[in-house]
Amino acid sequence: MDTPLSGSGNLPPKPGNRPPLSLSGLDFKLLRVFKAVVEAGGFSAAQNELNVGLAAISKQISDLEIRLGMRLCTRGREGFCLTEEGKLVYQASIDLFASVDSFRDRLSSAQNELTGDLNIGVIDNTFQDPNSPLIAALRVLHDEAPKVRLRLHASPLDDIERGIVEGRLIVGVVPVYQRREEFDYFDLYQETSNAYCAMGHPLFDVDEHEIDVDVLRGCEVVNHRYALHGDKANFVTLDGQSATASQVEAVAMLVMTGRFIGFLPEHFAAHLVRDGVLRALRPDLINIRTNLNMILRHNAPRSPLVKAFATALGVDLKAL
Template sequence: METSLSIPGNLPGKTRNRAPMALSGQDFKLLKVFKAVVEAGGFSAAQNELNVGLAAISKQISDLEIRIGMRLCSRGREGFSLTDEGQVVYQASIELFNSVDNFRDRISCAQNELIGDLSIGVIDNTIFDPNSLLISALRLIADEAPKVRMRLSVSQLDEVERGVVEGRFVAGIVPVYQRREEFDYFEMYQEQSILYCGVGHELFDRADEEIDPEVLKEYNFVNHRYAIHSAKREFFDHDNLSTLATQVEAVAILILTGRFIGFLPCQFADRLVKDGRLRAIRPDVVNIQTAFCLILRHNTPRSPLIKAFADAMKIDLKREA
């Protein structure tokens, strides 16, 4: 869907004397639509989030482009993509709405009331983690602060981290394999992962006492892309790490073929073990521990809503991990 600014030659000329943009209520509305479209990945995908039709979204983005005087995105048969100017406006809109939220949080705190958006990013299969207090924490927030709008996203590790850095998520709950200076870390618990094989693998019916950990280096291993544990090198040669999986479920699927071995979190694998589809291999010596942390963007103010969420998760924000 082309707009007048999408057509070459229709862009207004840039001038050094252009007056600073004064934001109106309508501008805020248009920027919210633009932000939603970007985060959904396109016009069509944003319809459910915005609860409006495709034509209305297209007109609003066109209105914003005309208002700002820049082409913000390309859309059409080639798909949706941001222009360089659109990327700048998107990042600025994140910072703008974060500032508005901070203002609102401070006012609501003075009124002894929690409002605003609680946008949390978590990794896949969090629902099966018995150590996680996320569900009970969200229940408590919903009961005690009904005006809070919850935004929960399940994503890959790098996407959760990127969302926290960009401000799309106010917090993330992730396994920590290596620390980054962009975040403050608050450890919640340690997750144990064990080595598994599936039905059909030659180790499946072999007793643990018959399996020498050194022998494991002879087998094809599923490398979990984000689980960068130096301890893995104790059990596997680099040449055996050619099979790659991105998320926990993908690792499990490959193990279930009976052709690979790999590490899985115990709480995820337990139900497959009970079904007789997986078995643990030498859990007494072949296991790794991973810290699960709440991550917040480094050196950013802790809003009353974040503090309430941390309290519900039983996390002391004064004590970094």
């Protein structure tokens, strides 16, 4: 995995008047490696994505630093960290490869053939929701455009939003608690969440007719940090919670202690209810509905690939 730059010595001092950089095929390869390392969070974590060894990755990053005349990152016992120049090069590489993808999309459109990478961010723990059109859309897109490389990332909401703003992700499928001006939103479906308790909780064996909102207000509730539903205040007391979680699975773990109630998506909790370890508390009276949307960066170009994915989801991009 050596490259022609590998033996060229230490990082050279920056010249005072450096000529404009002319990118070669090797530079593109090294920049892709650098981008993958940053997005994986370090050299070791990038090995699976790049399918090469740690020594080869380290050498390629060193080659890129020599080529650019910049120290891009620190690595060692303190861990992986970008320098200020490294942050600049990373953002520039995102813009560069987005431009390359746009160029390729336009050529593919002219040839009536879709190719390239489609980076999709989807909120975690939604795959078993029967109302979600995502799996069917991915199937349709793959059948109609088999040369498209699907890159699916299951992540928390803030990671997906940040990825779209930064350009690492093209499209997201996320719950909407409040709209942000950085994004365009397209309705997909609704998710229903109920209040649950587990075996060992005082309400687990209480008769249904004895449970109402006032009873729930006397219970400790898990604060799901990203599920910012105003409707929750109608059912539970939100002040002074002793348990906080950032993802659905973490909420479920705390509920399973038998010490808290928590709101969970109905589809996520269904098998636990069937197994008799969770109980929905008055789902006829106490429930929350969340809109899930496809989101795109506001005013970003709609490539043929994005348009094809939107069509597979049943989304009309002109309806914004």
